[in-house]
Amino acid sequence: MLNWNRDHLRRRGSVIAGLDVGSTKVICAIAQVKGKDEIEIIGVGQHSSAGVKSGLIIDMEASVNSIVNAVHMAEKMAGITLQNVIISINGSHLQSVTLSVEMDVSGHPINNADVRKILMQAKASQESQVFQTLHMVPTSYALDETKGVRDPRGMYGEKLKVSIYALLSKASPIYNLSTCVARSHLEVASIVAAPYASGLACLVGDEMELGVILIDMGGSTTSFAVFHEGQLRHAECIPIGGHHITMDIARGFSTTLPHAERLKTLYGSAVSSVADDREMITVPLVGEKRGESVNQMPRSALVSIIKPRVEEIFDYVKERLSKTGGKVFLGGRLVLTGGASQLAGAREIASLTLRKNVRLGKPLHIGSSELAQSPSFSTCAGLLSYGQGGHQTHQRGLSMKNSRLALQQVGSFLKKIW
Structure with missing residues (x-):
């Protein structure tokens, strides 16, 4: 398909920064361009996210604080001061x-x-x-x-x-997120849909060409993107993610959210095994002093809480995909990424529900960095790939022009309130 608007590739040695403001964490990454399709991470900052729910800003001051902390850590590691960043946006408003x-x-x-x-x-x-x-x-x-x-x-x-x-x-989430970035003393270079960015980070060319579904399982959202003939063909976001599994565990076991997260990480699985009834896990009770009152629960009880929620997530994805009318370009391949995709058994449930071959997606274009082994870094890595210019298509040209229009409107709004 005609690539009518090929913007300039980033020059060797230039710096790109990506900012992924998620519901559970904020990640800022700074990279230096080494060559075509080659970048080197020189700074990374991560901070727990506050003021964001299901991809939407709900507390601007808390969000700004999280952004500032993450950006400061990345700048300190890289030894530079950023002027602008490429940001992702996600949510059911897509x-x-x-x-x-x-x-x-x-x-x-x-x-x-x-x-x-x-x-x-x-x-x-x-x-x-x-x-x-x-x-x-x-x-x-x-x-x-x-x-x-x-x-x-x-x-x-x-x-x-x-x-x-x-x-x-929707325009309002763009304006709210752009305002948070502006209050963090940064300019927005471009705005990219999170599932598209994750696809740029995790997919190989043949997958994009033949047809593939990319599912990004985040903290409070699960988004997916469909690619065919090298192009984005569909994207959506569901307001359910890994944090909802943690909440289910906390309610089911009457324990705290930190303990529920720990149980999910250490013992959690969406698929049962023959040893689950025999393996016992210790569950501290909410409101009790440390060590005073704990429950011993079989691991099978934990699996029985996790499995229905994971099945629900993929059932929603299946339902949304069935409404796209794009069975021709869905292909037979599915790639899972995002922090929640690392949950044991998620791949198996995805394969059974969607009837496709499934692999775990990790960032492919950021060299040998440790972050290349982390699915939770996929969106931020995709922002860097987008900025580097190695995946330029029609999406890029129009997105940048649209971003400038939106940011001009944000700038006018900020002048009025400041």
Whole structure:
């Protein structure tokens, strides 16, 4: 498919920064470009997230504090001061749409300006005070009666028609997150949908080309993205994640959230085993002094709490995918990533529910850093890949233009309140 807007690749030695503001943690990573598709992590900062729920800002001051701390740690490690960052956005407010636009091109051969014009018309038709376009992907062109045109440039015809996939976000979450970043004394270079960023980090070219589903299991959200023919074709977010499993354990065992998280990490599984009834685990009770009152529970009781929630998550994903009408490009491959994907048995439940081959996705393009072994770093690593320019497509050009528009509006808003 025609790549009509190839922005400049980052020069060797330039610096990129990504900021992933999640519901459980905030990660800032700074990288230096070493060459095409090669970056080196020079600074990382992580801080527990406060003021964010299911991908949405609910407490601006708490969010700013988390961002400042994470950015400061990354800057200290890298020995530089950041001016701008690429940020991710996630939440159930993400909305996928498909549209078709037609334009008169008679009288001259089609050129880049014509393709740009018809795509910008499509973008303008979707944007409003409620929604902003994050990414836009032409999926097919038609020239008069000729369908399936891959590159219309240089061709003659009367009518050029393009079918487009667009990923939208409600404007208010963009403004709120951008305001938090501005209050942290940083500029927003670009805004990227979190599931798309995770896909850039974890997927290989053949997977994107043949068709693959990327599921990012986070703390309070589970998002997924569908790729086909190297392009993003669909993305959504479900407001259920690993933290909900922790909450289930805390309620079921009458224990504290920290202890519930520890039980999930050390003993948790979504798949039962023959030894579960015999293996006993110690569960401290909520409200009791340390060591005074504990319960001994079989590991099978823990599995019986975790399994239904994990099944629910993948059932939701299956239901949403069935509504996309895109069975042709779903492919037979599924990649799990995100912190909650490391839960034992998650891959097996995903494979049984969605009937696909499943692998665990980790960042692929950040060298030999220890972070390359962590699925929880996927979104932030994808922001760096996006900024590096190694995955430039239609999504990039329109996303950056849209980001500037949104940020101009944010800037006007900030001037009014400050």
